[in-house]
Amino acid sequence: MYSNKTFKVTSSSANKVGSTTRKIRKAQAPSSKLLDFEYNDYSSFAKVKSPDFMKNPITTGNEMKEVRCDIPFTPKGRKTQSIYHTRTPSLKRKSDEILADELHRNIRSFENFQNDDITKVPSKRSTICTGSLKKFTSLRTNQSDPLERVTKHLPPKTKFTSSEIEVMNLRNEILRAKIELYIKEQIEALDNTLQLHDAPEVDYEPDHFMDYEETDDHTAYKEAHIAEIKDGLISIRQYCETMQSKNANVNPDVNHHKNDLELSTNNISQSHKTTMKHRKLKKRVPPRRNLNDHKGNIKVFCRVRPPVLSECEDIADIRFPPCSNGKKISLASIKRNYWGVERETFKDYKFDKVFGASATQEEIYSNVTPIVQSVVDGFNGCIFAHGQTCSGKTYTMQGPEDPTIFNEGMIPRAVRQIFDNVDELKAQGWEYEIEGQFIEIYNDNIRDLLSDDPSNHRGLKFRTVHDEQTGTTMVNKAKTVNLDSVATLNWVLQMAAKNRAVASTKSNPNSSRSHSIFMIRLMGTNTVTGENRIGTLNLVDLAGSERLSKSGSQGDQLQEARYINSSLSHLKTVIQGIKEKSDHINFRNSTLTWLLKNSLRGNAKVLMFVHISPLESARTETESSLEFARLVNSAHYVNTNGKNNLHYHLL
Numbered sequence: 001m002y003s004n005k006t007f008k009v010t011s012s013s014a015n016k017v018g019s020t021t022r023k024i025r026k027a028q029a030p031s032s033k034l035l036d037f038e039y040n041d042y043s044s045f046a047k048v049k050s051p052d053f054m055k056n057p058i059t060t061g062n063e064m065k066e067v068r069c070d071i072p073f074t075p076k077g078r079k080t081q082s083i084y085h086t087r088t089p090s091l092k093r094k095s096d097e098i099l100a101d102e103l104h105r106n107i108r109s110f111e112n113f114q115n116d117d118i119t120k121v122p123s124k125r126s127t128i129c130t131g132s133l134k135k136f137t138s139l140r141t142n143q144s145d146p147l148e149r150v151t152k153h154l155p156p157k158t159k160f161t162s163s164e165i166e167v168m169n170l171r172n173e174i175l176r177a178k179i180e181l182y183i184k185e186q187i188e189a190l191d192n193t194l195q196l197h198d199a200p201e202v203d204y205e206p207d208h209f210m211d212y213e214e215t216d217d218h219t220a221y222k223e224a225h226i227a228e229i230k231d232g233l234i235s236i237r238q239y240c241e242t243m244q245s246k247n248a249n250v251n252p253d254v255n256h257h258k259n260d261l262e263l264s265t266n267n268i269s270q271s272h273k274t275t276m277k278h279r280k281l282k283k284r285v286p287p288r289r290n291l292n293d294h295k296g297n298i299k300v301f302c303r304v305r306p307p308v309l310s311e312c313e314d315i316a317d318i319r320f321p322p323c324s325n326g327k328k329i330s331l332a333s334i335k336r337n338y339w340g341v342e343r344e345t346f347k348d349y350k351f352d353k354v355f356g357a358s359a360t361q362e363e364i365y366s367n368v369t370p371i372v373q374s375v376v377d378g379f380n381g382c383i384f385a386h387g388q389t390c391s392g393k394t395y396t397m398q399g400p401e402d403p404t405i406f407n408e409g410m411i412p413r414a415v416r417q418i419f420d421n422v423d424e425l426k427a428q429g430w431e432y433e434i435e436g437q438f439i440e441i442y443n444d445n446i447r448d449l450l451s452d453d454p455s456n457h458r459g460l461k462f463r464t465v466h467d468e469q470t471g472t473t474m475v476n477k478a479k480t481v482n483l484d485s486v487a488t489l490n491w492v493l494q495m496a497a498k499n500r501a502v503a504s505t506k507s508n509p510n511s512s513r514s515h516s517i518f519m520i521r522l523m524g525t526n527t528v529t530g531e532n533r534i535g536t537l538n539l540v541d542l543a544g545s546e547r548l549s550k551s552g553s554q555g556d557q558l559q560e561a562r563y564i565n566s567s568l569s570h571l572k573t574v575i576q577g578i579k580e581k582s583d584h585i586n587f588r589n590s591t592l593t594w595l596l597k598n599s600l601r602g603n604a605k606v607l608m609f610v611h612i613s614p615l616e617s618a619r620t621e622t623e624s625s626l627e628f629a630r631l632v633n634s635a636h637y638v639n640t641n642g643k644n645n646l647h648y649h650l651l
């Protein structure tokens with residue numbers, strides 16, 4: 001059934017039989033999946049049979065091949081064995097990394113090979129190889145070009161997403177790798193043929209080569225063989241050039257689509273930007289000047305009061321930046337460990353701004369002007385002064401007892417700014433009505449600071465009234481003044497200062513025992529456009545927080561302190577709820593939060609000034625104030641470890 005042909009090959013060991021078989025397979029039956037290999041130990045003959053030989057163009061029908069080895073090998077008691085050769089694993093099953101690696105290796109080896117003259121290809125000890133060129137040529141002509149397939153399926157005008165283009169590129173890379181691999185295989189086969197030509201040991205038997213069966217002349221055979229190799233190389237080069245040109249055609253196509261994609265992406269983002277800009281322009285009614293300066297709805301600033309001369313013995317190690325654009329404040333303390341070794345530790349707090357002891361009233365106010373401006377534009381705003389007793393809250397809000405133009409507080413400055421803004425807006429047809437109420441919350445009850453005797457209201461019950469439609473709040477029955485001049489403002493401030501509930505505490509001889517709230521309402525109408533604006537500004541000077549044990553309060557003062565602490569705690573809860581966008585915020589828990597409801601939520605801008613005493617004896621309260629402020633400003637971090645990098649001491 002099989003016609004036998006014999007190859008005489010040189011092999012250094014029996015192991016070479018396997019590789020010899022493979023080489024034969026590669027040369028003569030590259031598509032064969034199974035090779036039965038039989039050998040004979042005493043005769044040093046090996047038999048190779050393959051049904052795929054039938055497909056080999058150089059073989060004539062079914063064949064049985066025999067390979068004779070010069071060196072006998074030991075069969076270890078086995079007379080025959082079958083060797084199953086499977087083809088190189090499918091490229092599809094290889095990972096991208098292996099493919100890429102192979103691609104690069106193959107390209108490199110192919111380039112080297114191309115650059116070499118055929119005569120310079122190093123000869124290796126090898127075995128018989130023939131017919132590979134024909135095989136290659138026939139495969140090349142029959143095989144449809146994968147790159148062509150890609151080009152064919154590439155719709156010229158279709159828009160691709162970037163991921164699709166990526167996939168296409170990858171696919172092309174894989175196809176290129178396959179082509180290169182195939183070329184490499186063919187080149188190896190050529191190399192083998194060439195080495196066969198060089199190998200002196202090979203005993204050529206022309207009848208093994210179909211095309212030269214009739215040739216007896218060894219030299220003529222060699223020449224013909226070399227010519228064939230050269231032709232094969234030319235074919236490979238041509239094939240590569242075609243592939244490269246096709247590749248070049250594919251790439252611009254992909255690039256074209258890539259450019260198209262980029263262009264359309266740019267157009268989309270441009271049009272998106274334009275739309276957003278348009279929307280913003282449409283939405284910007286009423287205009288908010290410099291509102292960007294005050295980003296976010298709740299901000300926390302920190303201010304450290306300067307020590308007075310008598311306090312110089314008791315200064316805490318508080319560190320903060322020298323100028324007012326810092327954000328960090330640090331409490332330093334000395335800690336002693338078990339063995340008595342002292343170590344400096346720091347507690348750092350970060351806020352939206354930290355003002356040191358040298359910060360002026362003007363500097364402070366320049367940071368709140370955007371809120372005041374937004375109130376003129378029709379929004380609600382709320383500025384708190386929070387801190388322990390004697391930390392400078394009243395100083396920040398109202399100024400010292402006998403203020404000058406330089407050290408006057410936030411309230412007179414804010415009202416003056418409102419006057420100025422309103423004056424400016426007159427040119428645009430705006431007319432404003434400005435009215436104010438000045439109240440205090442003492443023991444959770446509202447008292448009118450503009451009445452002649454706030455402690456004796458003759459049975460008057462003040463009630464907070466919210467107008468949900470306009471977002472304004474009024475205290476029913478409390479005196480409302482028309483703030484039309486600086487003179488009225490001055491009168492209001494004097495009355496409030498005179499009427500506010502103060503008491504002498506351990507820390508402050510004039511300690512405020514209530515929360516004071518100056519409510520300024522602005523109602524603007526544009527006589528040209530008919531537009532209306534209503535804004536409320538609440539300037540709140542909170543009662544000083546103090547630990548009950550430390551305050552030494554008794555009787556009424558103890559009661560006051562309890563109300564103060566409880567309302568501050570409710571305020572903290574409410575602000576936290578607002579920050580966390582809670583579904584349910586209980587404003588009614590205290591009179592303070594209920595009164596400020598409309599100025600805390602929604603579009604209202606809230607600013608809390610946390611005041612810090614510079615004294616070492618106030619360290620616990622300082623820490624608790626900073627903690628309170630940190631919770632209000634929960635987005636920011638607290639760092640209690642690590643080295644402190646603020647080198648500016650309080651004094």
Ligand SMILES: Nc1ncnc2c1ncn2[C@@H]1O[C@H](COP(=O)(O)OP(=O)(O)OP(=O)(O)O)[C@@H](O)[C@H]1O
Pocket residue numbers: 304305306387388389390391392393394395396400508510511512513542543544545611
């Ligand atoms: N930045 C400052 N510059 C100069 N003096 C200040 C400053 N801050 C506060 N003081 C002074 O410190 C003292 C206490 O300040 P203030 O009365 O404002 O504190 P407070 O926090 O309102 O106290 P309390 O809560 O007890 O009412 C006052 O004499 C005030 O003039």
